[in-house]
Amino acid sequence: MADADVPWAEYHEEQRQRGQAAKVKNLAVLRATTLRFEVRNDGDIVLVRVPGAPIIEFYPTKNKWRTDGRTMVGTAADLVAWLKRRISQ
Numbered sequence: 001m002a003d004a005d006v007p008w009a010e011y012h013e014e015q016r017q018r019g020q021a022a023k024v025k026n027l028a029v030l031r032a033t034t035l036r037f038e039v040r041n042d043g044d045i046v047l048v049r050v051p052g053a054p055i056i057e058f059y060p061t062k063n064k065w066r067t068d069g070r071t072m073v074g075t076a077a078d079l080v081a082w083l084k085r086r087i088s089q
Contacts, residue, residue, distance in 0.1 A: 019061035026060035026076035033080055050083060 023043050030037055030046065037058075038047045048056040048065075056079070058065040063075050074082070 022063060022075075023060040026058075026063070029076035029080065030058075030060075035080070035083070048079070048083075050087070053086070056083075 027039070027043055027046070030048075036049045038049070039045075040047065044059065044061055046058040046060060048058055050056070054067050056065050056067040058076065058079055060076065063078075064071055064073050065079050066072075072079075072082070
């Protein structure tokens with residue numbers, strides 16, 4: 001949480017920068033895999049397509065993904081690990 005002395009604009013900018021850093025890292029992790037995915041909205045949304053499974057919407061700046069009407073929290077590495085577990089079942 002931000003200190004009371006930090007103006008809202010500075011806090012907001014810091015959060016935006018953290019999100020952009022997370023996006024770069026998460027996209028690098030996804031690009032290192034063999035997963036098929038499509039980047040949309042300048043990388044703010046990534047659609048991951050796995051045969052036989054619903055499309056996964058991954059939000060790399062927020063470290064969240066949605067599938068089957070559920071939202072899960074985790075990085076791209078967590079998403080890849082989750083997919084591996086799900087596929088192996």
